[in-house]
Amino acid sequence: MSSEEKIQNDKRAHILDVAEYLFAQQGFEAVSIREISKAADINIAMVSYYFGSKEKLYEAVVTRKLISSELILHYIERYNCSTDKLFAIVDLLTDKFFEHRNMQTIIFREMAMEQRTAMAELIANQLHQNFTIINDVIQKGIKQKEFKKVDVELTVMTIIGIVKIYTTSSPVVCKVLKTEDKELMFSKQYKLRLKKYLKELLTNHLGIK
Amino acid sequence: MSSEEKIQNDKRAHILDVAEYLFAQQGFEAVSIREISKAADINIAMVSYYFGSKEKLYEAVVTRKLISSELILHYIERYNCSTDKLFAIVDLLTDKFFEHRNMQTIIFREMAMEQRTAMAELIANQLHQNFTIINDVIQKGIKQKEFKKVDVELTVMTIIGIVKIYTTSSPVVCKVLKTEDKELMFSKQYKLRLKKYLKELLTNHLGIK
DNA sequence: GTCTATATATGGATAGAC
DNA sequence: GTCTATCCATATATAGAC
Numbered sequence: 364m365s366s367e368e369k370i371q372n373d374k375r376a377h378i379l380d381v382a383e384y385l386f387a388q389q390g391f392e393a394v395s396i397r398e399i400s401k402a403a404d405i406n407i408a409m410v411s412y413y414f415g416s417k418e419k420l421y422e423a424v425v426t427r428k429l430i431s432s433e434l435i436l437h438y439i440e441r442y443n444c445s446t447d448k449l450f451a452i453v454d455l456l457t458d459k460f461f462e463h464r465n466m467q468t469i470i471f472r473e474m475a476m477e478q479r480t481a482m483a484e485l486i487a488n489q490l491h492q493n494f495t496i497i498n499d500v501i502q503k504g505i506k507q508k509e510f511k512k513v514d515v516e517l518t519v520m521t522i523i524g525i526v527k528i529y530t531t532s533s534p535v536v537c538k539v540l541k542t543e544d545k546e547l548m549f550s551k552q553y554k555l556r557l558k559k560y561l562k563e564l565l566t567n568h569l570g571i572k
Numbered sequence: 573m574s575s576e577e578k579i580q581n582d583k584r585a586h587i588l589d590v591a592e593y594l595f596a597q598q599g600f601e602a603v604s605i606r607e608i609s610k611a612a613d614i615n616i617a618m619v620s621y622y623f624g625s626k627e628k629l630y631e632a633v634v635t636r637k638l639i640s641s642e643l644i645l646h647y648i649e650r651y652n653c654s655t656d657k658l659f660a661i662v663d664l665l666t667d668k669f670f671e672h673r674n675m676q677t678i679i680f681r682e683m684a685m686e687q688r689t690a691m692a693e694l695i696a697n698q699l700h701q702n703f704t705i706i707n708d709v710i711q712k713g714i715k716q717k718e719f720k721k722v723d724v725e726l727t728v729m730t731i732i733g734i735v736k737i738y739t740t741s742s743p744v745v746c747k748v749l750k751t752e753d754k755e756l757m758f759s760k761q762y763k764l765r766l767k768k769y770l771k772e773l774l775t776n777h778l779g780i781k
Numbered sequence: 782g783t784c785t786a787t788a789t790a791t792g793g794a795t796a797g798a799c
Numbered sequence: 800g801t802c803t804a805t806c807c808a809t810a811t812a813t814a815g816a817c
Contacts, residue, residue: 390599794805
């Protein structure tokens, strides 16, 4: 990569970062290109220049941080028993959601929409793949008597649901946790607390010894 | 109430119903007054006439269906042990969220926003009150050795989180449950399934005998 | 109460100069 | 690549007729 290409990529990435933040905070329609370009300290015309349109910018923001099912599969293949695999998934999901919580907020909002846009379809499929992996891990654990019998689909929903709620509803969760500080909520300490909680919950629920 | 007042209230309620549906589907900014009035089969000017502005219509949509903490308290006071109280809350929340899922979707989106509007504050406070009630029930159950020690705040978040995810992310949850039919997802049968699952999860997690 | 017409604002996108 | 100026579409809100 030449140094000029690098500068260009940096600028692109910078626009994406700013746009991600604003879209997460306010939603797609509520944010104007004017606002994004002002916050990113670039000219309005540059958004069209780099991305073509507001819609395509939005797509770029979401797609660059989707959690691929390959990543999950690669991450858990080193473990043998279902418990280790499941706990590894909990760690991975929590890490990724904490790291990409703005993008997750956007996805969440998009999931709640009933409009079948191309991107909504893309997101739904991607999420479904991830659901399927977790589903299979739990299913196998039950078959091998490592876990007791549970409602597998709703258990999968529980894992993802808790991490999602925690990371994407921060104003309310802040109050629940009795911390005024949003930074604290996303600190290492609190991430550990969430992981520990999830593993205890699953241990009890699945009857893991 | 005179019969004319009743007609007027019916019309108001009808506008609110239509607006709620559209706001839930697309978000506040994405829906125009034109669209609402067309869908509700009224004249555009009527929205301003009845509600003053689009913003105030939005507020009216949300506030009319907020779950008051009084309702929860009244609903659980008839029970003595913490387990019964907690299970009653599960039933009540599930029923209310199923019934008012469109409004819940709107609230959820608003919760993810970081903007401190008057309504966001109102919603956060209301939710916090409900959280507190559940928190107290679990806390008391632990003190009386009815439940084992758990992370109470995250347990509260779990209960509300699961019901919220289920009711407000239907496109994805549909896929997870392997039902193409959205109607089925909100049928009596599936509501019972969710309640049963939540009670089992809590039974295992809290060590209820 | 209901409607039409309109004032006014704002947003996305781009043509064309540099 | 960057910027200004502008076109065009669409939105909210309301004045005023009926």
